[in-house]
Amino acid sequence: MSKTSAKILPPEFFRRNAVELSRALLGKRLVVIRNGERLSGIINETEAYRGKDDPASHAFPGITPRNRIMHETYGHAYVYFVYGMYDCLNFTAEDTDVPGAVLIRSIIPSEGAEAMERNRGRVGTAHLADGPGKLCRALGVSVASHNGKPLTKESGIFVEDTGFPVGAVEAGPRIGIKKGLEMNWRFRFRA
């Protein structure tokens, strides 16, 4: 039996408008290699963040130490720490020197679910990785270990196309922000 190998998305995949990239990432598989093990899940919820045209974006005020990678280049991990407790994972988008990123809000666990349960200190796949902070805990993603890394096999964090069928996509306002609520830049599909 030969298993059809999933294709790793190349950097060029991310080189586009963050809003378009948000939609395009739905159904793709996020993979993190941890202790030699593949931890992965299908991306089912994302949010787009841009630059000067987006008051909710970390990039809105201009370049700062934290958001630097959002401006510099596409196809990299932008990981930030919020609320004193949680890490959130984004993929940088747009062309070089144009700010933009996609926040990964939720994944449906596929490989390594048991390790994810341990990482989360919780039993069962329900609500294991259905939030930006939760999925980082589950996958072991943090600022220290992943921020600024290119999304490649060598980095141990990348995205694959497995041909997962995405049904109807719903768009709505982004979560947890107070500005930019008029943009429907949150996307998701139901499994």
Add this chain to the structure above:
DNA sequence: ATACTGATGGCCT
């Protein structure tokens, strides 16, 4: 199901 709240610390002006 929705609504509220405390925890907890880095980032930015």
Add this chain to the structure above:
DNA sequence: GGCCATCAGTATA
């Protein structure tokens, strides 16, 4: 010093 791109617990329905 104020503001968070969050979550788990609790309460209420």
